[in-house]
Amino acid sequence: MRTLRQAFRRLGRAPGFTAIAVATVALGIGANTAIFSVVNGVLLKPLPYPHPESLVGVWHTAPGIPSIKEALNCAPSLYFTYREESRTFEHIGVWNGGEASVTGIAEPEQVPSLYVTYGVLQALGVQPAAGRWISQADDMPGSPNTVIISYSYWQRRFAGNPSALGSTLNVDSRQRTVIGIMPRDFHFLDRKA
Numbered sequence: 001m002r003t004l005r006q007a008f009r010r011l012g013r014a015p016g017f018t019a020i021a022v023a024t025v026a027l028g029i030g031a032n033t034a035i036f037s038v039v040n041g042v043l044l045k046p047l048p049y050p051h052p053e054s055l056v057g058v059w060h061t062a063p064g065i066p067s068i069k070e071a072l073n074c075a076p077s078l079y080f081t082y083r084e085e086s087r088t089f090e091h092i093g094v095w096n097g098g099e100a101s102v103t104g105i106a107e108p109e110q111v112p113s114l115y116v117t118y119g120v121l122q123a124l125g126v127q128p129a130a131g132r133w134i135s136q137a138d139d140m141p142g143s144p145n146t147v148i149i150s151y152s153y154w155q156r157r158f159a160g161n162p163s164a165l166g167s168t169l170n171v172d173s174r175q176r177t178v179i180g181i182m183p184r185d186f187h188f189l190d191r192k193a
Contacts, residue, residue, distance in 0.1 A: 049124045049125055049126060050124075050125040055123065055124070056089075058074060058082070058092075059071035059072060059073065059074075060072045060073075060074070060075075073094075074094050076094075079092070079094050079117065089123075090123070091119040091120075091122040091123035092119050092123065093116060093117040093118060093120035093121075093122070093123060094116075094117050095115060095117070095120050095188070096114075097112070097113070097114050097115075097191050097193065098112075098113055098115065099111065099112060099113060100112075100171050100172050101171070101172055102169055102170065102171055103169075103170040104168065104169050104170035105157055105158075105167075105169065111153070111193075112192060112193045113171075113193050114188055114191055116134065117134075118134050118135060118136045118139035120134075121133045121134065121148075126182070126183065126186055127183070128148060128180035128181055128182055128183070129151060129181050129182060129183045129184065130162065130165060130180065130181040131165045131178070131179050131180030131181055132179055132180050133148075133180065134146060134179070134180075138179070144177060145171075145174050145175060145176040145177070146176055146177050146178075146179045147169060147171055147176040147178055147179070148178070148179060148180035148181070148182060149169075149178055149180075149181055150181075150186070150192070150193065151182055151183060151184040151186070152192075154181045164178055164181065165178055165179070165180070165181070166179075
């Protein structure tokens, strides 16, 4: 106890040094917490899908093109080749995030959207809360345009009415039939589409 009292007395006699020492310790704790939060969220915490250990991402490189320094997304021709010829993956699909203009119910609005092909939701293993997944027939040229809506959009725009399934939305000036409603807690990576 005497040593502890002596240490506090010395710190009280040098307030500048004490302030710098406390600030340094606080900064170190804050930096450590921030770094651990990122590492935990990105590396340690599993993805919120069934069997996250079996999910993989596929990117391409172009070593002969010096202006391209980072990984390339999948070209449509490669997607079709992988989908038809792959013996390695159980499901494969491509996705792209963006914004969509939705009209046809209440006021028009711009909403975050996620464009997916057949195979993305199947690979994630997340069943819609109502309705169905996008099928391979939905992914074929000339097929009717379909859309799966999020749970929050269903609650906000349709007041949770089950008749939303089968209704029509005008998304980016195209009529699309609502075929499914995602579960309440579903999100795709960091996107809430």
